[in-house]
Amino acid sequence: MNSRNLRLAVRVALATALAVVMLRTASATTPTFLVLGVALGYAVMSTVTAWRVEADPARTSAAVARAFADVLALCAVIVVVGQPPAELLLVLCAIPLGHALTLPANVIAAVTGFALVGAILVWATGVAVHPEASSDGDLLIAAFSLAASGLVSCLIAVERERRTTRINELSGTLQEMLGQVITAEHSERRRVANLLHDDVLQLLLVTRHDVADALEGEADALPRAADEIDLATKHLRRTIRGLRSDGVEARRLGDGLRSLAEQTAERRRCVASVDVTHDLEGEHQPLVLSLGRDLLREVERRSTPSKIAVRALSRDQNLILTVEHDDPSYPDRAHAESASTLLVTVDQRARAVGGNFSVSRSSNGTRTLTVAVPLGAFPFARSQASSASRRPRRPQVADRAPRTLPTPALEAQSDVQPH
Amino acid sequence: MVVADDNHHFRAGMVRALGNRDDFTVLAQVEDGAAAFDAISRLRPDVALVDARMPVLDGFALTARLKADAACADVTVVVLSARTDDAAGIRAQAVGADAYLDKTQPRRSIVEGVLAAIGRTGTP
Numbered sequence: 001m002n003s004r005n006l007r008l009a010v011r012v013a014l015a016t017a018l019a020v021v022m023l024r025t026a027s028a029t030t031p032t033f034l035v036l037g038v039a040l041g042y043a044v045m046s047t048v049t050a051w052r053v054e055a056d057p058a059r060t061s062a063a064v065a066r067a068f069a070d071v072l073a074l075c076a077v078i079v080v081v082g083q084p085p086a087e088l089l090l091v092l093c094a095i096p097l098g099h100a101l102t103l104p105a106n107v108i109a110a111v112t113g114f115a116l117v118g119a120i121l122v123w124a125t126g127v128a129v130h131p132e133a134s135s136d137g138d139l140l141i142a143a144f145s146l147a148a149s150g151l152v153s154c155l156i157a158v159e160r161e162r163r164t165t166r167i168n169e170l171s172g173t174l175q176e177m178l179g180q181v182i183t184a185e186h187s188e189r190r191r192v193a194n195l196l197h198d199d200v201l202q203l204l205l206v207t208r209h210d211v212a213d214a215l216e217g218e219a220d221a222l223p224r225a226a227d228e229i230d231l232a233t234k235h236l237r238r239t240i241r242g243l244r245s246d247g248v249e250a251r252r253l254g255d256g257l258r259s260l261a262e263q264t265a266e267r268r269r270c271v272a273s274v275d276v277t278h279d280l281e282g283e284h285q286p287l288v289l290s291l292g293r294d295l296l297r298e299v300e301r302r303s304t305p306s307k308i309a310v311r312a313l314s315r316d317q318n319l320i321l322t323v324e325h326d327d328p329s330y331p332d333r334a335h336a337e338s339a340s341t342l343l344v345t346v347d348q349r350a351r352a353v354g355g356n357f358s359v360s361r362s363s364n365g366t367r368t369l370t371v372a373v374p375l376g377a378f379p380f381a382r383s384q385a386s387s388a389s390r391r392p393r394r395p396q397v398a399d400r401a402p403r404t405l406p407t408p409a410l411e412a413q414s415d416v417q418p419h
Numbered sequence: 420m421v422v423a424d425d426n427h428h429f430r431a432g433m434v435r436a437l438g439n440r441d442d443f444t445v446l447a448q449v450e451d452g453a454a455a456f457d458a459i460s461r462l463r464p465d466v467a468l469v470d471a472r473m474p475v476l477d478g479f480a481l482t483a484r485l486k487a488d489a490a491c492a493d494v495t496v497v498v499l500s501a502r503t504d505d506a507a508g509i510r511a512q513a514v515g516a517d518a519y520l521d522k523t524q525p526r527r528s529i530v531e532g533v534l535a536a537i538g539r540t541g542t543p
Contacts, residue, residue: 197472201501202426205523209432212525228428 109154173352180345195239203232241267248289253312254281256289261310264296272308280312280319287353288312288321288373291346295323295369298342303327303367318355318372328365346371421462422448423455423481424470424499429522433468436526437533452476456484459491466537470522471500471507479514486515497536499529 207228213221241263250256254276265272292310299308305325312321347357355373362368420443424430430448437443447458453475459467467485471478478498485491498511501522511519518536520529 197501198426202429205501206426206428206432208523209436209526212527213436216527231428 109150113150170352173348177345177348177352180348184342184345192239192243195235199235200232200239203228203235207232238267248286248293250289251284252281253283253285253288256285257292257310257312260289260293260296261308264300264308268300268305268308270306270308272310274310276312277314279314285319287349288319288371291349291371291373292321292323294342294346295321295371298346298369299323299325299327299330301342303330314375317375319375321371321373322368324366324368326366328361328367330367343369420445420466420468421455421458421464422468423450423452423458423473423478424448424468425450425473426470429470432526433529436530440530450474452478452481455481459485459494460488463491464494466495466497466533468497468499468533471498471502471511479510479516482511482516483514495536497533 207225210221210225210228214225248256248260250259254274257276258274261272261274264270292312296308296310299305303325305327307326309324310322311324312319314320343357343359350357350371350373353373355371357372358370360368360370420437422430422433422437422445424433427450430450434445434448437445446462446464449455449458451474452469455467455469455473456476469478469481473481476484478500482496482498485494485496495517496515497518497520498507498516499520499522500507500511503521503523508519518532520532522529524532
């Protein structure tokens with residue numbers, strides 16, 4: 001007999017035992033009869049449920065053990081006290097329904113309805129086995145108590161199911177995001193492998209050929225080899241720079257965004273400005289920094305702007321992050337998202353915390369990528385910010401004024417085309 | 420001869436090495452597979468030296484396309500690759516390449532490999 005059948009057998013035995021106790025109780029009062037009836041109903045219904053619904057064995061086993069213990073307690077109270085007060089038994093009536101909190105709302109409603117109808121039928125028609133237990137006021141009070149506790153249990157179960165649905169949705173989103181992250185990682189690995197193969201490896205091969213030619217006496221092969229090593233070094237440095245994401249680890253939002261914008265401007269050879277409002281400057285916002293990094297990467301890869309403006313401000317309890325650039329050929333949101341894994345993950349991350357993402361364009365051709373996330377969604381971030389605000393702040397050159405990042409001289413003189 | 424490789428430096432080095440010899444004339448040098456197919460179809464060279472990894476059409480697809488085209492099937496196709504495993508060589512053979520050469524060896528060895536491929540197929 002497997003463990004599931006064993007649990008079912010225990011429940012059936014319990015229900016049978018309760019039924020026997022009911023039938024053999026010589027001087028049952030109404031509450032006593034009701035308690036036994038409800039316990040019996042609960043045991044029967046939960047047995048049916050456990051039989052029909054494939055549940056987690058560990059949880060089911062624990063639920064059976066608790067139910068068994070409670071019913072034993074009920075019986076013990078009845079046996080020991082003999083004539084327990086009606087109020088005590090009414091309170092005990094709610095205990096089996098308490099176990100129904102682990103069941104779906106419709107099953108709880110069925111159990112409650114079963115017990116309620118049973119109680120009213122007993123009150124209305126009397127009981128053949130125990131005629132003395134019929135038609136007294138305690139039975140009606142117990143029936144309404146059952147109805148009330150059943151209603152509360154149903155409401156709690158509905159709320160629990162609503163939350164379970166939400167958790168499942170979030171779990172689905174999380175899995176989707178995980179899939180996107182894996183895709184993005186593969187895409188990034190492929191991109192880096194291509195860069196290393198097409199640029200660095202090929203140059204090293206040519207260098208090796210030229211060194212071999214030089215060893216065989218070709219005079220101009222050696223200077224060529226030296227030039228190629230310089231070029232390979234430059235390619236390698238650029239690839240390494242592209243892999244770094246220093247800004248995301250920053251403790252302060254302003255510093256992180258400036259670092260990310262600086263890297264993008266360097267790679268894209270354009271001008272970038274960063275404007276972070278004073279209240280957000282010292283915030284520790286890893287999520288916002290990762291969103292900012294991906295928006296800037298998106299701009300870097302899919303547009304050729306001459307200017308990029310990054311702004312972070314708080315409005316209506318939301319943190320608004322915008323990345324604006326002046327390349328009018330950049331597609332609108334629908335087209336941009338369909339072709340960009342980065343934007344899909346940005347959208348998902350924003351929605352997962354109750355925010356949103358949009359792409360807009362103005363009449364002068366500028367494109368703006370905007371992410372809004374609720375400030376309250378970051379208890380960790382807020383606490384970090386609070387502790388950060390207690391630390392002495394580094395002097396800021398310009399807290400609110402846009403900061404223009406100069407194009408690095410080395411890159412400006414380089415003949416290497418941006419990738 | 421037509422040389423196809425997307426890396427400018429490698430291509431220039433091979434053209435230089437081949438140009439130093441009297442028995443080779445480089446008719447065209449191209450940087451992707453589609454351009455290589457057009458050049459080979461148009462110029463009908465004796466030999467095509469193609470890189471395995473190229474944009475648009477890689478060296479294997481290009482070779483298969485050339486061998487499937489009756490007008491280009493007699494062109495000796497030599498595939499070059501920097502890969503060090505056997506997979507690329509097996510694939511080159513499968514698509515009908517006349518020779519597969521390791522790109523990491525010296526240019527002189529590559530040129531000798533091309534000569535051997537021509538000798539094997541009987542093309543002068």
